[in-house]
Amino acid sequence: xxxxxxxxxxxxxxxxxxxxxxxxxxxxxxxxxxxxxxxxxxxxxxxxxxxxxxxxxxxxxxxxxxxxxxxxxxxxxxxxxxxxxxxxxxxxxxxxxxx
Numbered sequence: 408x409x410x411x412x413x414x415x416x417x418x419x420x421x422x423x424x425x426x427x428x429x430x431x432x433x434x435x436x437x438x439x440x441x442x443x444x445x446x447x448x449x450x451x452x453x454x455x456x457x458x459x460x461x462x463x464x465x466x467x468x469x470x471x472x473x474x475x476x477x478x479x480x481x482x483x484x485x486x487x488x489x490x491x492x493x494x495x496x497x498x499x500x501x502x503x504x505x506x
Contacts, residue, residue, distance in 0.1 A: 423475070427476070439468070439471065443477070446489070449486060
């Protein structure tokens with residue numbers, strides 16, 4: 408069963424399931440989520456850590472935000488990204504039903 412099938416089987420709206428599945432189905436986005444575990448960081452820090460162009464990182468962050476996995480907070484002139492723990496917990500609970 409793929410991520411989309413798991414989410415829709417647990418009554419997650421189809422469009423939301425599609426967005427979450429897309430967000431999780433990329434190794435770069437998974438690296439970003441790993442970097443954000445327990446912290447919030449800005450695009451510049453993510454760009455440096457991944458060695459990628461800012462436009463590419465921003466595109467991945469947009470996909471993660473659209474899925475609901477990330478939130479962003481303005482701190483002065485910086486926008487910091489963090490994992491939306493409540494959304495991730497809901498997803499983990501959904502996947503744990505399969506065990």
